[in-house]
Amino acid sequence: MDYHSPASFAEASALAANATGITRFLAGGTDVLVQLRSELVTPDTLIDIKKINGVRDITRNADGSWTLGIAATGAEMSEHPELGRDWPGVVEAMDLIGSTQVQGRATPTGNLCNGSPAADSVPAMVAAGVTVTVTGRDGTREVAVEDIPTGPGKTSLAKGELISAVNIPARGENGGDAYLRFIPRTEMDIAVVGVGVNLRLDGDTITEARVSLGAVAPTVLLVEDCAKAIIGSTLDDASMEALAAAASAACNPIDDKRGTIAFRTEVAGVLAKRAAKIAYARAKGEDA
Amino acid sequence: MALDDRKSDFTFVGTRPNRPDGLDKVTGRAKFGADAYAPGMLHGAILRSPHAHARIVKIDASKAEAHKDVKAVVTRADFADVPFKPGLEGEFYNVLENVMAGEKALYDGHAVAAVAATSALAARDALKLIEVEYEVLPHVTDVDKAMAPDAPVIREGAADYSVPEGMHPNVVRYHESGHGDLEAGFAEADLIIEDSFVTEATHQGYIEPHACLAILGNDGKGELWCTTQGHWIAQKTCAALLGIETSQLRVTASEIGGGFGGKTTVFIEPVALALSRKANRPVKLVMTRSEVFRATGPTSSASMDVKIGMKKDGTISAAQGIFRLQGGAFPGAPGDMTAMCAFAPYNLTNVKQIGYDVMANRPKQAAYRAPGAPMGAFAVESVIDELCNKLGLDPVEVRLKNAAHEGTKASYGPTYERIGLVETLEAAKAHPHYSAPLKPGQGRGISCGFWFNHGGETSVSLALSEDGSAQVMVGTPDIGGSRASMALMAAEVLGIPYENIRVTIADTATLGYNDVSHGSRVTYASGLATIKAARHAVEKLCERAAAKWGIPVDAVKWENGCAVPSGPNAGDFDPMPLADITADMGRTGGPISGHFEATPEGAGVSFGTHIVDAEVDPETGKTSVTRYTVIQDAGKAIHPTYVEGQYQGGAAQGIGWALNEEYIYGEDGRLQNSIFLDYRIPVASDLPMIDTVIVEVPNPGHPFGVRGVGETGIVPPLAAIANAVSNAAGVRMKRLPMSPPRILAALKDNG
């Protein structure tokens, strides 16, 4: 295995473009090292991107949007005094991943590029409308988070491409987001179901909503029917039931060691309601 | 053992001093299995079968052997020829077959070859150079399916004398016992409940993977360092498997990072020795976590049918249980233990229990804390709970009404000596937990549990130093603070401060044979031996004092660390402290030591009662344990803090077993969850504080009254939690683990 620690994204991209065999980028390494140790994936080329300038920065831009460096860790996101106020769902989703120790290393970019349908930070980012900047040989492009994963362990990134920044939109007024997942224990598990909800209110009425589901299909889903179910409502019982039904209907899960089809389908609806409630309360400026 | 000189007032015993090895363990200095290194050391790695059941057609290791970093490759041919015998008689054969496959790979993860190379990475890489040709065979991993007529046969002729004719060859042992007239008993019942229960296999989950450092020459002399619950059994087994003399292999037990029964046998140790012999260099072998799950000894999975009849007043009129235990591809599943323990807490006129030992394509089960007992208790105590619910009876009162006591004929035959079940139930009834109100959505569960406990071969040596301090050599690895209890017991007898005693876990070359640290036997048996060894030294101390005073030895007695005249007629002498006697012992007859070797046979059975509150989320099936109380008879708690620790640890493991831990096999017979991410043992945030009540009903078979406490604590939790969850959810949970999908499905089925 070759190990490189390039000083720029352009250099990293060129290294990857010219490498043969399996190439992996190393940010937090909490997936890459597990796969390496278990000999699931032994890369021929490992490109450590943490020595690139600015990759740990968490920056609030002039328009209120946020740019996260690709090596900013979950712990750094949680400790940031402002980020969690704007996007509590995104920060909490990231914070749910693994232990305190894992939080010290794991990054949302890694979580996204690992391509797991159960990645906790991804539904929250999808709901929040987060995009990523992708650097390749021909420059950069901006891609919606939901367009990165294409299946378990697979992404739409081409050879020589890597994510070079995470862009979170401005929170704006009267908005709130939330992410909930189901795990059998209280910590240390992979999501059996995950639900991200992001919405905006006009008074008591929901005017915009994005709802995403994790661990219930080959990729994280952005479910328009869920959004439709609550847009225009005050999150009354009927719209909540419609939301739950839409969430369950969108599920296309598998039976595996972590959960059954029936369980995932049922619980997706339950969590959608619970997450929507929290997002709604947050949009109203209430504690949740 | 003679029950002479029973003690009931103590100076040191019952206090809570710091453990002697505390400093080593909080500074990182303590040396565990993987912490040993030797000059010229190679690293080993083991190639494992990806198939649940396959004939090994050919192993071609030529590419690996040719690699410059590889110094040895071994397969089954590099081990001794150990004869096959049926049942448990062929245990050396079974162990050999398990540590290195012969003609067939019998489970996913079964070792088929091993290499030693110049680095751990090189060894892992070299495994990929070994080519194995398999002929894949049909497999079975489920216990009920393994007993079915069309099940693939794992090994012909493995069944012993006990199996009735007509059973599938995978059924290898059969147990049946009981007494009374079941039919008449059931006829007397006002309510009979008969139900079926299933538990999945779980793993002991010790945090330290198996690890060893082996040195063996072709002269048949060797050294082995390993993490084990019993280095003499490792010595005996490795010697047999390698065809060398037992005494030529010196085994040293490292500090042990948890065992719970899982380190009572060998897995990698014979392989490391074979590699070392072939390479003529030291070989270190350390399992990965995945290897631990796939290829060490999880507990049995079980399928059980229990039928109990109860009268309206709560009297159990008859009880019957059938317990089928799957123990992997080898005889040994403790169906007999399950059967004998299942009804042991109760005074039953009519009882019958049947246990089956069934083979399947899984790793060879190993002991796990009261092996076999928790499953049976789960089934029996669930049915009792249901009977109480249906008859509107208090579950503690019903258990008290039926509780076994001194003089009761045990369900497994003999009449109980003094036992402490009633005391644990009375303590449960009186405990504030039992009367605390429950919140909506919560349920409370009660269960009793029983375990035999064990004595076993034991040797202890105690030597006094000139300055009056003492060193105690025991042969039972210290898994949970036993050095502290040994020192307390020695201090009690010698009358010198606890701090002046150093307890060492001796290696196999420096002490006589010792059985494994299992069966809750360490504080009982090594403790008894320590007491007797100390008394032996005291006899000699008294002799020396008598000689100095010029009086007969029977005119001297030992009090508070001093020789004193036994009475006014013996003479008027000042007490002679131990250090005054040892100061010139070299010139008054030589060094003073005490020894004791025996197989103590009075372990004394043990009982516990647990109270659990659980809360179930009806929308997701998720359970949280909100309150937990363990009440157990310790006989006499030598170091009460470590006794509490055993109770708490047993409860926590039981919570894991009840709620989330399970071996999950795919259709392909491969283990699906061989890492801690997916084998879900409880984490700190999953658990409440665990309250403990130590009941002390002295064991007549120990000089200080000790009963073992290590194992009983895992017997009641499965049932207690299942009862709490069932009462919270309003539906009877009959399958473990009660994972959220199973609870949610049960709630849905229940409407």
Added chain:
Amino acid sequence: MKKFHVTTTVNGDAVEYLCDPRETLLDCLRDKLNLTGAKEGCGTGDCGACSVTVDGRLVCSCLMLGVEAEGKQIETVEGIADGDILHPLQKKMIEYAALQCGICTPGILVAAKSLLEKNPNPTEEETRYWLAGNLCRCTGYDKIIRAVMDTAAEMREAS
């Protein structure tokens, strides 16, 4: 296979080693620096027995490559005591019998020390969640949590 020369600081000591890029920081600490206090319980970041801090941040040393340690400040269990003076956490762990076998203890100590540095007054729940990545199979966590909470209280009083 090309090996990398790494210069780093462990418990305040300047150290260096050669490593294969596949070797973890844990491998390097144990096999190259003879610091065997950190243990490998799982190799997948699930058990926390290999916990260390890197530039003050709590991590699993099995989830970090040895080559990544270049120029970092690493603290392990061997560096917790101040010479012959035990850290209050070390004393309390012994006093509370918060260890039975002791294999998880180094990781628990490193993680708990990191908690108290960040939060001198943690609640029971905060302590339990902070330590959720440190598996202990012997104790049921009860005595560990009590030892950490009591250490926190004592350190608050002392400061």
Added chain:
Amino acid sequence: MVEVHLWSGLRSLTGGQQVVEVEAKTTGELLRALVRAHPQLQAPIDAGVSIAVDGRVIATGLTEPIPEGSEVYLMQRLRGG
């Protein structure tokens, strides 16, 4: 004479008898006497048995005394974890 109670699974080896009377002063003598009385009991004894004398379970020892009039049960050998 000692009355030895067998577990019911052994009845098939003793012609249906569940209580066997033998002459024995120790646990070892008892096992030998059982085999003399019922040779088929050799198999379970080889596989491993314990003996309960007046409720005290003797896991392995062959030299433990059996007082006159004791209650004696043959049991399967106990194993621990």
